[in-house]
Amino acid sequence: MSMNTNRLVFPGFWFGKTSEEEALALSRAGVGGFCIYGGTKQKVVDLIRKLRAASPLSRILIAADYEDGLGRWLPDAELLPSNLALGAANQEDLAFEKGFITAYQARLLRVDWVFAPVLDLADNPDNPIINTRSFGQDPEKVIRLARAFMKGLSQGGALNSLKHFPGHGNTSVDSHLALPVMNASKENLKKALRPFQELLNEADSVMMGHLLVPLLDEKYPASLSPILIKELLQKRLNFRKCVCTDALCMKALGDEKQAALQALHAGAHVLLVPEKPFELMDFLKKASIPEDILKAAEQQLNALCAQADEISFSAPSSCPPVAEYISRSAHRCLVLEGTIPPIEPGETIHYLSIGNDENLSEIPFLNTLTAHGINAQAWEKQADTLVILFWRRYQAFKGKIGLSKEEQALIEQASLQAKHTVLICMSNPWAAGSISAQAKIFTFSPAPIFQQAAAETLVGKLHPTGKLPITV
Numbered sequence: 001m002s003m004n005t006n007r008l009v010f011p012g013f014w015f016g017k018t019s020e021e022e023a024l025a026l027s028r029a030g031v032g033g034f035c036i037y038g039g040t041k042q043k044v045v046d047l048i049r050k051l052r053a054a055s056p057l058s059r060i061l062i063a064a065d066y067e068d069g070l071g072r073w074l075p076d077a078e079l080l081p082s083n084l085a086l087g088a089a090n091q092e093d094l095a096f097e098k099g100f101i102t103a104y105q106a107r108l109l110r111v112d113w114v115f116a117p118v119l120d121l122a123d124n125p126d127n128p129i130i131n132t133r134s135f136g137q138d139p140e141k142v143i144r145l146a147r148a149f150m151k152g153l154s155q156g157g158a159l160n161s162l163k164h165f166p167g168h169g170n171t172s173v174d175s176h177l178a179l180p181v182m183n184a185s186k187e188n189l190k191k192a193l194r195p196f197q198e199l200l201n202e203a204d205s206v207m208m209g210h211l212l213v214p215l216l217d218e219k220y221p222a223s224l225s226p227i228l229i230k231e232l233l234q235k236r237l238n239f240r241k242c243v244c245t246d247a248l249c250m251k252a253l254g255d256e257k258q259a260a261l262q263a264l265h266a267g268a269h270v271l272l273v274p275e276k277p278f279e280l281m282d283f284l285k286k287a288s289i290p291e292d293i294l295k296a297a298e299q300q301l302n303a304l305c306a307q308a309d310e311i312s313f314s315a316p317s318s319c320p321p322v323a324e325y326i327s328r329s330a331h332r333c334l335v336l337e338g339t340i341p342p343i344e345p346g347e348t349i350h351y352l353s354i355g356n357d358e359n360l361s362e363i364p365f366l367n368t369l370t371a372h373g374i375n376a377q378a379w380e381k382q383a384d385t386l387v388i389l390f391w392r393r394y395q396a397f398k399g400k401i402g403l404s405k406e407e408q409a410l411i412e413q414a415s416l417q418a419k420h421t422v423l424i425c426m427s428n429p430w431a432a433g434s435i436s437a438q439a440k441i442f443t444f445s446p447a448p449i450f451q452q453a454a455a456e457t458l459v460g461k462l463h464p465t466g467k468l469p470i471t472v
Helices: 020-028 041-054 083-089 092-108 139-156 186-202 226-236 256-266 277-286 291-314 322-333 363-371 405-416 429-434 448-458
Strands: 012-014 033-037 061-064 162-165 205-208 242-244 335-338 348-354 375-378 383-390 418-425 439-442
Touching: 020 033, 020 041, 020 277, 033 041, 061 291, 083 092, 083 139, 083 322, 092 139, 092 322, 139 186, 162 186, 205 226, 226 242, 226 256, 242 291, 256 277, 256 291, 322 448, 348 405, 363 375, 363 448, 383 405, 405 418, 418 429, 418 448, 429 439, 439 448
Parallel strands: 012 033, 033 061, 162 205, 205 242, 348 375, 348 383, 383 418, 418 439
Antiparallel strands: 335 439
């Protein structure tokens, strides 16, 4: 008897948006697993328990995009250093620990599969969606750090996924909104592919990017392309494990039912996060998918389930202190360029927050200044020392990551009226290229401990040792 095609589908579950009843109905229908977004630790644990209990399958896989640890999605978990921060430190032990902590914490929630690491190169400053998710622009550095991260994930007890094949770095469109085109030369394409080629042997799965690579396939995006999946990934690069699409709900692909069918025919095994999972499942039932495609998908899913059980069973029962790891990382990852003007206890500095779309709290930064006797006030008209805090980071479906014209004008106006200007990039480092300041501090992360480290650098208590892993 052939596999129920519902098992090919992995719906998304967004806390606060998806109804639990709908998710349980999907589980009862025999989907292969879920991708979980948001929630709190307890809510995730409770939901996963219910989803597993409802499923007729002996094992379903629960996946999540915990690229920077659980804290990127869960308010009650720590945000780990971004990959670009680790690229600045350039130390494999930090990358290993990030992977280990991520897997260990994911396993406590019963999440099996972490969609990471990102192997895309940070080689396009206008890329609105890769940015700090990349380890840097140098393929050799990306390979070293991603390999260490993958070892950590595996030892911590989680499956990995290399993304986004064949490399999403050198594009300037968010594939959540439209289809990016990678107009790369042969040389650039070879460079983008290198991390994948080197790490495929250690991969549990590969996620295909929703991007068009005309040099290889003028017609289909990578996630739907037999040339990229069957010919390049599976035949030429000899990858024999699970291939999944990127989220089908992203706007890059048009009709998701046709896209899903095309992806399966092109060699994919798992269909991630469709916008309308029930409609897709009905469509696939009637689509008379060839038996060899279903058999290949079933084998891959069975193998992943067995592997998830195996690595989870052998994973250790304790984890290094997370706050201590983040603090150690911050001290090694931060980058300082230029010279900070001396700031003495009792002095007043003024700060200007720019691009804080997510209303991230600047309290950790301000409290650290207060603890060092510095009075920090929001900028209004003029300043002796002006500190610009730039917050904007990649966000799916936003499509922008740089400075707007208005923000640029405000920064210029404020800087003209200040004796000294210091820029602190809490995430997107490329913004620094268009801002003139005596000193620039790069944290690559708005995590509270990284904010504290930025404040300590500002008052001369910390001397960062990181080096920019990109060209600004």
